[in-house]
Amino acid sequence: MSDRPEIKPATGRLGILLPGFGAVATTVVAGVEAARRGLAKPIGSLTQLNTIRLGKRTDDRTPLIKDFVSLSELEDLVFGTWDPIPDDGYESALNAGVLERHHLDPMEDFLRSVKPMPAVFDKEYVRRLDGPNVKKGENKFDLARQLREDIRRFKEENGCERLVMVWCGSTEIFLRTGAVHATLEAFEQGMRDNDPAIAPSMLYAYAAIMEGVPYANGAPNLSADIPALEEAAIERGVPLAGKDFKTGQTMMKTILAPGFKARMLGVEGWFSTNILGNRDGAVLDDPESFKTKEESKLSVLEHILQPEKYPDLYKDLYHKVRINYYPPRGDNKEGWDNIDIVGWMGYKMQIKVDFLCRDSILAAPIILDLALFLDLAKRSGQSGIQEWLSFYFKSPQTPAGLYPEHDLFIQHKKLKNTLRWLGGEEPLTHLGLEYYEGE
Numbered sequence: 001m002s003d004r005p006e007i008k009p010a011t012g013r014l015g016i017l018l019p020g021f022g023a024v025a026t027t028v029v030a031g032v033e034a035a036r037r038g039l040a041k042p043i044g045s046l047t048q049l050n051t052i053r054l055g056k057r058t059d060d061r062t063p064l065i066k067d068f069v070s071l072s073e074l075e076d077l078v079f080g081t082w083d084p085i086p087d088d089g090y091e092s093a094l095n096a097g098v099l100e101r102h103h104l105d106p107m108e109d110f111l112r113s114v115k116p117m118p119a120v121f122d123k124e125y126v127r128r129l130d131g132p133n134v135k136k137g138e139n140k141f142d143l144a145r146q147l148r149e150d151i152r153r154f155k156e157e158n159g160c161e162r163l164v165m166v167w168c169g170s171t172e173i174f175l176r177t178g179a180v181h182a183t184l185e186a187f188e189q190g191m192r193d194n195d196p197a198i199a200p201s202m203l204y205a206y207a208a209i210m211e212g213v214p215y216a217n218g219a220p221n222l223s224a225d226i227p228a229l230e231e232a233a234i235e236r237g238v239p240l241a242g243k244d245f246k247t248g249q250t251m252m253k254t255i256l257a258p259g260f261k262a263r264m265l266g267v268e269g270w271f272s273t274n275i276l277g278n279r280d281g282a283v284l285d286d287p288e289s290f291k292t293k294e295e296s297k298l299s300v301l302e303h304i305l306q307p308e309k310y311p312d313l314y315k316d317l318y319h320k321v322r323i324n325y326y327p328p329r330g331d332n333k334e335g336w337d338n339i340d341i342v343g344w345m346g347y348k349m350q351i352k353v354d355f356l357c358r359d360s361i362l363a364a365p366i367i368l369d370l371a372l373f374l375d376l377a378k379r380s381g382q383s384g385i386q387e388w389l390s391f392y393f394k395s396p397q398t399p400a401g402l403y404p405e406h407d408l409f410i411q412h413k414k415l416k417n418t419l420r421w422l423g424g425e426e427p428l429t430h431l432g433l434e435y436y437e438g439e
């Protein structure tokens with residue numbers, strides 16, 4: 001990396017725009033407000049809780065990340081959303097069933113004040129959903145224009161200095177990158193022609209990028225992961241990150257698999273199944289939306305274990321992922337993993353992981369961190385894909401020709417070393433004795 005960039009200060013209000021105001025989005029909004037009122041701690045958030053080791057082990061310098069690089073304060077955050085379902089933050093959070101009434105009720109007024117703007121929504125791309133709070137437009141270009149107007153209006157009405165956008169909408173059907181995604185020109189023509197390969201999430205990403213707003217994608221659908229938008233982001237100095245928040249089962253996978261590999265243990269099979277009963281589960285019950293999610297979940301092990309480099313250990317790995325919609329569980333998903341590992345002389349062992357998980361509780365701090373770090377990236381003059389934020393994603397977006405890094409520990413090191421670089425400190429290499437350990 002080159003010389004340390006100048007970082008503009010994080011003064012004024014930061015608007016966090018969330019397309020999709022369901023379980024994860026309401027959980028982050030409510031959690032930020034609860035933290036502001038001193039009612040709950042922002043557990044899981046690196047920007048709020050984590051320290052960073054600077055210099056030598058003997059230097060005894062470990063400030064909080066937020067005291068080391070300039071980040072917006074929680075008090076300065078304002079939330080805006082879009083959703084085809086017109087429920088305000090209180091109703092939507094109640095319906096999502098993630099947070100309990102005793103947490104929501106004291107903040108009812110605040111949550112009710114966050115109301116979704118009419119969405120760009122098309123049932124073709126999310127088949128198990130419908131809602132009345134939807135924009136009408138001549139074509140997709142016109143719809144994107146309306147989103148750009150929303151962005152400008154929101155910024156002005158809320159007195160925001162800066163904005164970021166994090167896609168928290170449903171998983172769209174599986175689409176492949178094609179000619180219409182190749183250049184900005186082709187993409188803009190495609191919007192005018194209502195090309196079916198342009199999904200609503202791409203219109204939000206386009207609108208954000210054209211307005212100079214950093215964009216992160218919390219779902220596995222392509223969205224900004226197309227050459228036209230990546231180029232547009234670089235040209236306009238807009239940071240991007242994606243895709244698919246790394247929570248639950250995949251988080252566990254990217255913790256465990258690097259451990260097996262570090263110990264040169266074989267893995268013969270990894271069977272992952274989930275039962276979940278929230279709206280996301282209902283959407284993923286549609287095979288086309290599931291296919292998008294499946295691609296995102298499957299790539300993880302192959303990249304971590306590198307069967308081509310270690311055929312004795314991983315060449316026969318059988319990896320299966322299932323998601324089953326099971327309404328009684330609501331947002332409290334159960335993720336089972338059966339892992340068949342192989343040790344010395346080929347002896348087999350089994351590991352069972354039964355994670356009684358709360359997906360949105362794991363996703364909320366990711367959204368907060370992404371919003372604050374993307375804003376930091378923008379203030380530091382960074383643009384295009386921010387690979388140092390791969391830590392937060394199941395399917396990290398990478399520049400063309402590069403493979404994604406999935407190992408949570410490598411991702412973590414990259415994130416912290418990038419922060420050190422931004423803050424004008426040496427990266428931690430663990431080489432000299434004095435640099436050893438203690439991140």
Ligand SMILES: NC(=O)c1ccc[n+]([C@@H]2O[C@H](COP(=O)([O-])OP(=O)(O)OC[C@H]3O[C@@H](n4cnc5c(N)ncnc54)[C@H](O)[C@@H]3O)[C@@H](O)[C@H]2O)c1
Pocket residue numbers: 019020021022023024025082083084085096119120121122126129131167168169170171172200201218219220244245246247278279280283358359360362363
């Ligand atoms: N919960 C998690 O831990 C987690 C983890 C990884 C990824 N994700 C992804 O994050 C997304 C949100 O998850 P969730 O649990 O909040 O789901 P959810 O179903 O509760 O909320 C999604 C919301 O998006 C809205 N929506 C759909 N299309 C839209 C559009 N075009 N514009 C605006 N809003 C739109 C829906 O009406 C819904 O209210 C999903 O794509 C999910 O796969 C969630």
